[in-house]
Amino acid sequence: xxxxxxxxxxxxxxxxxxxxxxxxxxxxxxxxxxxxxxxxxxxxxxxxxxxxxxxxxxxxxxxxxxxxxxxxxxxxxxxxxxxxxxxxxxxxxxxxxxxxxxxxxxxxxxxxxxxxxxxxxxxxxxxxxxxxxxxxxxxxxxxxxxxxxxxxxxxxxxxxxxxxxxxxxxxxxxxxxxxxxxxxxxxxxxxxxxxxxxxxxxxxxxxxxxxxxxxxxxxxxxxxxxxxxxxxxxxxxxxxxxxxxxxxxxxxxxxxxxxxxxxxxxxx
Amino acid sequence: xxxxxxxxxxxxxxxxxxxxxxxxxxxxxxxxxxxxxxxxxxxxxxxxxxxxxxxxxxxxxxxxxxxxxxxxxxxxxxxxxxxxxxxxxxxxxxxxxxxxxxxxxxxxxxxxxxxxxxxxxxxxxxxxxxxxxxxxxxxxxxxxxxxxxxxxxxxxxxxxxxxxxxxxxxxxxxxxxxxxxxxxxxxxxxxxxxxxxxxxxxxxxxxxxxxxxxxxxxxxxxxxxxxxxxxxxxxxxxxxxxxxxxxxxxxxxxxxxxxxxxxxxxxxxxxxxxxxxxxxxxxxxxxxxxxxx
Numbered sequence: 001x002x003x004x005x006x007x008x009x010x011x012x013x014x015x016x017x018x019x020x021x022x023x024x025x026x027x028x029x030x031x032x033x034x035x036x037x038x039x040x041x042x043x044x045x046x047x048x049x050x051x052x053x054x055x056x057x058x059x060x061x062x063x064x065x066x067x068x069x070x071x072x073x074x075x076x077x078x079x080x081x082x083x084x085x086x087x088x089x090x091x092x093x094x095x096x097x098x099x100x101x102x103x104x105x106x107x108x109x110x111x112x113x114x115x116x117x118x119x120x121x122x123x124x125x126x127x128x129x130x131x132x133x134x135x136x137x138x139x140x141x142x143x144x145x146x147x148x149x150x151x152x153x154x155x156x157x158x159x160x161x162x163x164x165x166x167x168x169x170x171x172x173x174x175x176x177x178x179x180x181x182x183x184x185x186x187x188x189x190x191x192x193x194x195x196x197x198x199x200x201x202x203x204x205x206x207x208x209x210x211x212x213x214x215x216x217x218x219x220x221x222x223x224x225x226x227x228x229x230x231x232x233x234x235x236x237x238x239x240x241x242x243x244x245x246x247x248x249x250x251x252x253x254x255x256x257x258x259x260x261x262x263x264x265x266x267x268x
Numbered sequence: 269x270x271x272x273x274x275x276x277x278x279x280x281x282x283x284x285x286x287x288x289x290x291x292x293x294x295x296x297x298x299x300x301x302x303x304x305x306x307x308x309x310x311x312x313x314x315x316x317x318x319x320x321x322x323x324x325x326x327x328x329x330x331x332x333x334x335x336x337x338x339x340x341x342x343x344x345x346x347x348x349x350x351x352x353x354x355x356x357x358x359x360x361x362x363x364x365x366x367x368x369x370x371x372x373x374x375x376x377x378x379x380x381x382x383x384x385x386x387x388x389x390x391x392x393x394x395x396x397x398x399x400x401x402x403x404x405x406x407x408x409x410x411x412x413x414x415x416x417x418x419x420x421x422x423x424x425x426x427x428x429x430x431x432x433x434x435x436x437x438x439x440x441x442x443x444x445x446x447x448x449x450x451x452x453x454x455x456x457x458x459x460x461x462x463x464x465x466x467x468x469x470x471x472x473x474x475x476x477x478x479x480x481x482x483x484x485x486x487x488x489x490x491x492x493x494x495x496x497x498x499x500x501x502x503x504x505x506x507x508x509x510x511x512x513x514x515x516x517x518x519x520x521x522x523x524x525x526x527x528x529x530x531x532x533x534x535x536x537x538x539x540x541x542x543x544x545x546x547x548x549x550x551x552x553x554x555x556x557x558x559x560x561x
Contacts (some may be wrong), residue, residue: 043405094278094281115521120303173284201385224391
């Protein structure tokens with residue numbers, strides 16, 4: 001009875017694991033096959049990898065596109081972490097009735113859907129002449145309520161004695177933040193970096209609205225438009241999909257524990 | 269109360285640290301959300317707008333495309349979220365068994381999908397569910413179907429693909445939350461239940477689920493809010509088709525604003541439907557959870 005049950009458990013887990021991993025295999029196999037073979041569901045490796053890469057490079061300014069994606073993701077992440085961790089620190093360290101009310105207000109806005117913001121944001125950016133610029137992509141995301149909340153929660157574990165000692169030593173508040181808080185909280189920063197970097201690297205809807213010329217497009221926009229062609233060349237699309245997925249996949253395998261910690265951070 | 273110099277300093281510092289974030293949130297969140305409320309009272313297209321009172325609301329309730337998008341979005345919600353939560357719970361419970369061999373391997377594999385970008389995995393699903401594609405190939409090899417199913421060509425099957433895709437992407441994500449919460453349940457509770465002869469399924473329903481209630485609630489709220497805003501998947505797998513069968517509210521707002529002759533006021537009205545739905549569902553879920561305590 002118990003043997004049978006564990007056999008069923010293993011069987012179901014194997015199916016779940018297979019289903020979870022198969023699309024990744026599918027993506028890798030796809031880079032080596034012709035579009036026709038992909039559509040026909042060929043699940044063995046083919047010999048078209050070089051052709052697909054050559055076609056991808058011919059259709060897409062790869063360096064430019066990867067630069068756009070990397071620049072937007074990294075610059076936005078740095079600014080988001082800075083601004084949001086400052087706020088998280090501020091809300092937790094310097095409590096006042098008024099600021100607590102503001103914080104409660106922020107939490108209420110945590111679930112405001114982006115769909116309700118995108119039209120006014122678009123009009124704002126158009127009026128400011130920022131359409132098709134990096135700034136338009138980056139600005140709305142820098143102050144993230146979620147990350148502020150995340151840092152405030154994590155700051156609760158920051159030892160107050162450290163701050164008191166630094167104050168006695170005559171350090172200013174910004175020096176305490178920079179020289180003591182930042183190094184002590186590095187694992188919080190690392191986990192938050194992963195969340196923010198992934199969100200920005202994978203961002204789709206807002207760049208789709210704001211970025212209009214090819215030399216501004218990100219890898220996410222490029223694979224989306226390649227795949228939505230009337231007759232998409234799926235071999236080429238798969239090469240792009242691998243490029244789009246690789247950075248987050250590498251981060252995941254290198255920093256698995258931090259990755260999971262970052263995702264769980266919000267419920268602690 | 270006397271305000272000391274130190275206290276005043278603390279207060280100033282408090283404002284200094286949160287000010288950059290507050291200014292940005294004010295400009296890019298508070299102002300847009302209010303502006304979009306004001307927009308929803310404007311009618312007209314492009315730059316020609318005037319105050320229309322409740323005209324947009326009237327248009328809303330008699331707009332068949334909006335009603336279809338609303339129905340689709342709610343249908344995705346009602347079917348997909350419970351399906352995924354139950355699946356994630358079962359997987360978490362199975363993986364929480366310390367005697368299980370290869371736990372971390374299973375966990376990593378099932379978690380892997382949430383590393384992909386929404387656009388990337390949508391494209392993979394689109395190619396896998398092609399009519400002559402790999403999924404139909406599997407099903408035919410297993411003799412589950414006789415003829416290939418045109419997955420993305422029929423309304424119901426296209427909806428199924430969207431639901432399967434989202435479930436694939438997010439089940440592992442939710443599972444991680446449950447696994448973390450399961451670690452905190454005292455093992456002696458199960459021990460006692462086992463000695464009392466409580467069967468496994470009853471332990472699951474009577475111990476595990478109630479103990480995990482806060483996490484289940486949290487993930488349900490998050491998934492609900494996510495599904496109400498569904499955009500990337502439908503835009504990349506089906507572009508809302510066939511014949512609007514997978515059109516969601518977010519995609520409709522996008523189409524109204526950026527595809528057709530822009531109708532900002534009406535699009536803003538539709539976007540407020542999502543705001544209201546998110547608010548109602550969040551409140552409702554918390555009330556239900558409170559009630560059961």
